[in-house]
Amino acid sequence: MTNHGQNASTKPRGIAAVAEGVNAVLRRIATPSLTQLVLRCALAVPFWRSGVNKWDGFLQLNDVAVLLFSSELKLHLPGGPYNFPAPGLMAFATGSAEILLPILLVLGLATRLAAFGLLVMTLVIQLTVPDGWPLHITWVAMALGIMAWGPGRIAIDHWIGTDKG
Numbered sequence: 001m002t003n004h005g006q007n008a009s010t011k012p013r014g015i016a017a018v019a020e021g022v023n024a025v026l027r028r029i030a031t032p033s034l035t036q037l038v039l040r041c042a043l044a045v046p047f048w049r050s051g052v053n054k055w056d057g058f059l060q061l062n063d064v065a066v067l068l069f070s071s072e073l074k075l076h077l078p079g080g081p082y083n084f085p086a087p088g089l090m091a092f093a094t095g096s097a098e099i100l101l102p103i104l105l106v107l108g109l110a111t112r113l114a115a116f117g118l119l120v121m122t123l124v125i126q127l128t129v130p131d132g133w134p135l136h137i138t139w140v141a142m143a144l145g146i147m148a149w150g151p152g153r154i155a156i157d158h159w160i161g162t163d164k165g
Contacts, residue, residue: 032149032152033152033153033154034152034154035152036146036149036150036151036152036154036155037108037152037154037155039142039145039146040105040106040108040111040115040146040151040152040155041105041106042142043102043105043115043118043139043142043143043146044101044102044103044105044106045102046139047097047098047101047102047118047121048098048099048102048103050098051095051096051097051098051099051102052099053065054091054094054095054098055095055099061088061091061092061095065091065094065095066087066088066091068091069084069087069088069090069091069094070083070084070087070088073128074128075124075127075128076127076128076130077127094121097117097121098121101114101117101118101121102114102118105118105146107155107156108151108152108154108155108156108157108158109155109156109157110157110162111146111150111151111155111157111163112146112147112150112151112163115142115143115144115146115147116143116147118139118143119139119140119143119144119147122136122139122140122143123140150163150164151163
């Protein structure tokens with residue numbers, strides 16, 4: 001009877017030990033700093049790709065970007081949809097943010113602020129493309145993760161001491 005009791009109590013400890021060993025290996029692979037770097041890059045990519053498609057040259061918006069904000073894109077608010085106000089200005093601001101904020105994220109400079117900017121943009125995108133929520137929720141999660149845990153050690157913010165989080 002004592003043997004049976006010992007086997008039952010050592011079995012869970014054996015499983016726990018194996019699980020802890022696997023978890024230790026996984027923690028070595030997915031270090032916080034590497035994870036934060038990948039998270040920053042992953043959030044930057046879709047915005048960067050959208051941003052480069054809005055420009056024909058330095059500070060030269062293409063006609064499609066302005067056309068999108070003046071006739072295609074609408075804000076889906078109660079009682080709407082509504083046109084974007086000042087479509088030329090909105091296209092310029094959006095195109096600029098879609099270039100600048102991803103660069104800041106990848107470099108890890110003003111990282112939390114850049115992530116917040118992309119979070120706000122995502123919320124506006126959600127109001128513009130309501131059916132896109134499955135993708136938008138991933139952008140929200142990435143932005144919130146960056147805002148909560150910071151840029152990590154592989155970031156200019158960390159190196160210059162502006163964000164040790």
